[in-house]
Amino acid sequence: MGDIIRLTAAELAEKLRSGDVSSAEATQAHLDRIAQVDGDVHAFLHVSDHAVETARDIDARRLAGEDLPELAGVPLAVKDVLVTTDMPSTSASKILEGYMSPYDATVVARARAAGLVPLGKTNMDEFAMGSSTEHSAYGPTHNPWDLDRIPGGSGGGSAAAVAAFEAPLALGSDTGGSIRQPAHVTGTVGVKPTYGGVSRYGAIALASSLDQVGPVTRTVLDAGLLHDVIGGHDPHDATSLTTEWPSFAAAAREGASGEVLRGLRVGVVKELPDDGFQPGVARSFRDALATLEAAGAEIVEISAPNFEYAVAAYYLILPAEASSNLAKFDSVRFGLRSEVAGGTVEDVMSVTRDAGFGPEVKRRIILGTYALSAGYYDAYYGSAQKVRTLIQQDFARAFAGVDVIATPSAPTTAFRLGEKIDDPLSMYLNDLTTIPANLAGVPGISIPSGLAHDDGLPVGIQFLAPAHEDARLYRVGAALEALLVDAWGGPLLDRAPALEGGAR
Numbered sequence: 001m002g003d004i005i006r007l008t009a010a011e012l013a014e015k016l017r018s019g020d021v022s023s024a025e026a027t028q029a030h031l032d033r034i035a036q037v038d039g040d041v042h043a044f045l046h047v048s049d050h051a052v053e054t055a056r057d058i059d060a061r062r063l064a065g066e067d068l069p070e071l072a073g074v075p076l077a078v079k080d081v082l083v084t085t086d087m088p089s090t091s092a093s094k095i096l097e098g099y100m101s102p103y104d105a106t107v108v109a110r111a112r113a114a115g116l117v118p119l120g121k122t123n124m125d126e127f128a129m130g131s132s133t134e135h136s137a138y139g140p141t142h143n144p145w146d147l148d149r150i151p152g153g154s155g156g157g158s159a160a161a162v163a164a165f166e167a168p169l170a171l172g173s174d175t176g177g178s179i180r181q182p183a184h185v186t187g188t189v190g191v192k193p194t195y196g197g198v199s200r201y202g203a204i205a206l207a208s209s210l211d212q213v214g215p216v217t218r219t220v221l222d223a224g225l226l227h228d229v230i231g232g233h234d235p236h237d238a239t240s241l242t243t244e245w246p247s248f249a250a251a252a253r254e255g256a257s258g259e260v261l262r263g264l265r266v267g268v269v270k271e272l273p274d275d276g277f278q279p280g281v282a283r284s285f286r287d288a289l290a291t292l293e294a295a296g297a298e299i300v301e302i303s304a305p306n307f308e309y310a311v312a313a314y315y316l317i318l319p320a321e322a323s324s325n326l327a328k329f330d331s332v333r334f335g336l337r338s339e340v341a342g343g344t345v346e347d348v349m350s351v352t353r354d355a356g357f358g359p360e361v362k363r364r365i366i367l368g369t370y371a372l373s374a375g376y377y378d379a380y381y382g383s384a385q386k387v388r389t390l391i392q393q394d395f396a397r398a399f400a401g402v403d404v405i406a407t408p409s410a411p412t413t414a415f416r417l418g419e420k421i422d423d424p425l426s427m428y429l430n431d432l433t434t435i436p437a438n439l440a441g442v443p444g445i446s447i448p449s450g451l452a453h454d455d456g457l458p459v460g461i462q463f464l465a466p467a468h469e470d471a472r473l474y475r476v477g478a479a480l481e482a483l484l485v486d487a488w489g490g491p492l493l494d495r496a497p498a499l500e501g502g503a504r
Contacts (some may be wrong), residue, residue: 001267004029009074009222014062016062023055023062023073030075033305034119034166039500042141043151043161045080047120048085055117070249071225072115072408077167079158080121081128082213084108084204087118091204092136093126095329095336095356105202105227106237107171107213107230114229119167122157126358127326128175128206130154133182134263134421135360137410142417143186145457145496149414152182153458158216159186164499169226170216175206176314177410177434179214180446183458184409187448187492189217189477191227192434194467195441196241198227199234207321208239208255210438213334220447220478221256227470243468251471255478262296264476267402269304272433280452284459285408288449289450291483292406304394308438309387315428316384317439319368326365329353363424392440399466404476407433409460437464445473447481450493458492 004026007015011219015021016026031051048054058073083089083101090096092468104112111118125135133141133156143151143163151160158170172179174192183190191214215226227248234240254260262275268289274282331337331352332345338352352446357365371380398405412431420427437444442464449461461480465472485491 005033005331007168008219009071009168009217009225010219012074013071013225023058023117024052026073027051027055027075027119030119031083031166033164035333037164037397038166040142040147041144041160041164041499042139043122043157043164043166044077044120045090045092045123048087048118050086051075051117058115058117063320065166069114069229070237071229074169075119076111076116077119077122077158077161077170078126079155079170079172081106081173081204082171083204084118084121086122089096089121089204091127092124092138093356093358094137095352097336098300099335101202103202106199106234108202111171114221116169116229122161122170123159125154126174126361127204127322128154128178129360129364130323131177131181131427132417132420133157135358137358140417143393143414144499145187146414149416149457150185151316151414152185154178155182159183159190160189161475162186162216162218163493163496167265168218169222169277171213171230171470171499172216173203173213174438175210175212175318176438177431179216180434180444180460180462181410181430184447185414185458187218187458187496188221188446190446191215191223191470191473192437192444193227193231193470194241194443196239197243197245197443197470198231199237199240201234201236205325207318208325208458209321210318212438219490220445220474220481221249221252223445224250224252224474226408236411245470248471248474251474254480255475256482258295258479258482261292261479264292264297264404265300265402266292266297267302267398267405267456269307269405269407270301270306271307272407276411277408278452278454279408280454281408281412281459284450285461288461288480288484289406291487292480295479295483302398302405303403304398304436306387306390306394307436310391310439311428311432313384313387313391314431314435315367315468316371316380317388319364320371320381321368323365323368323372329356360424383408388439391436395436395440395442395466403465404472407462409433409462413452413455413457413459442467443470443473445477447477449484450488450492451495
């Protein structure tokens with residue numbers, strides 16, 4: 001089991017094609033790993049009963065000589081925000097406990113069509129509201145680097161599954177950093193594609209103008225391979241772009257040579273000074289910039305004066321859209337229904353939503369409903385949308401002079417479970433550097449940049465590129481990744497101590 005689960009998706013795919021490993025063996029190895037460690041990690045809410053059967057079918061098709069896609073037979077974890085026909089889709093909420101969808105999300109359907117083997121559904125903050133996965137109605141996920149710490153959020157389950165070698169690939173969703181921030185604190189790679197570049201059809205909506213589905217992996221190449229599978233136009237999604245996308249895996253392979261860094265102009269936002277970040281995060285970021293500069297990149301200071309308002313604008317826009325999207329959970333059409341003797345529909349709805357929604361969801365629904373109410377719309381929601389436009393303009397000006405923008409992926413390393421659960425504002429500030437990309441719709445990638453000198457926990461560096469230029473991120477990310485892995489003498493995750501030799 002140990003050798004198989006530590007293979008990257010690209011390495012495993014090669015062994016599957018050569019016949020050195022079967023998909024059934026690879027799938028069973030990952031299921032065994034889940035059984036071994038997930039009692040402590042709690043990355044999964046549901047493990048598939050059909051995974052090995054699916055894998056055997058892939059093996060039979062390969063044996064029969066069928067020309068299969070590159071990732072056929074590779075196991076995949078799926079964030080529980082994405083609906084599936086063969087496993088419950090709860091968005092980690094009691095209000096959807098046991099819900100079975102009549103259709104697959106487009107990204108899940110595309111993954112199945114490419115021969116990927118779904119292992120199960122991963123834990124998350126309820127309806128993707130949170131930065132720690134502590135707001136799951138089914139209990140928190142634990143960081144494989146230190147089981148007393150958070151794995152990020154909202155997609156902490158997907159990141160922890162990949163970091164704990166429970167899955168080589170995972171699907172996540174990113175509304176304000178929910179792929180990139182978990183990647184930062186778990187030593188994994190996370191990508192938020194250009195808005196509209198990956199279908200949102202079948203992703204249980206939080207904030208429709210911000211949500212984006214993307215890959216969670218251990219390497220940049222693996223992210224590109226998965227992105228190639230799930231990306232592209234989807235007529236079921238009205239916001240889906242008709243752009244013809246290049247191969248992101250090819251871009252990652254090109255970037256691994258390192259030549260793409262020569263002459264690259266990397267923007268660093270002067271309004272994000274080092275003193276706003278944990279010292280270990282700031283030092284790792286500066287060291288990564290020095291590595292880029294030594295490889296021929298030019299570091300350019302840029303100004304993005306409206307970034308400082310991004311968190312405030314986001315936490316008006318998101319709750320407003322969430323309050324509208326979550327209105328469908330009304331006890332009538334689907335999901336939980338609490339009975340009230342002699343009560344009206346309104347009584348049943350009130351009791352059901354009180355029982356089915358957690359405190360963070362209630363907080364954001366109330367805030368969003370208030371922001372959209374008569375007399376306050378222009379003052380709050382309307383003003384936030386104006387700030388969003390200013391942030392988009394900041395990006396446009398910056399990208400006129402630089403190729404990519406670099407920031408730390410989050411202000412701190414993984415904090416302890418329970419440390420910020422009762423301090424919503426402190427929790428919200430964890431998305432300080434990731435939120436602007438969602439407000440502007442531009443793509444972002446977080447890759448591991450090392451371990452913080454002050455606590456020994458993983459740190460990530462984030463790159464942002466103009467809309468539609470996702471391939472640029474794969475080239476730059478893979479180039480830096482190759483330099484750092486070479487300097488470390490191997491992948492960063494090889495140093496993760498918490499699950500060495502099995503569960504704690």
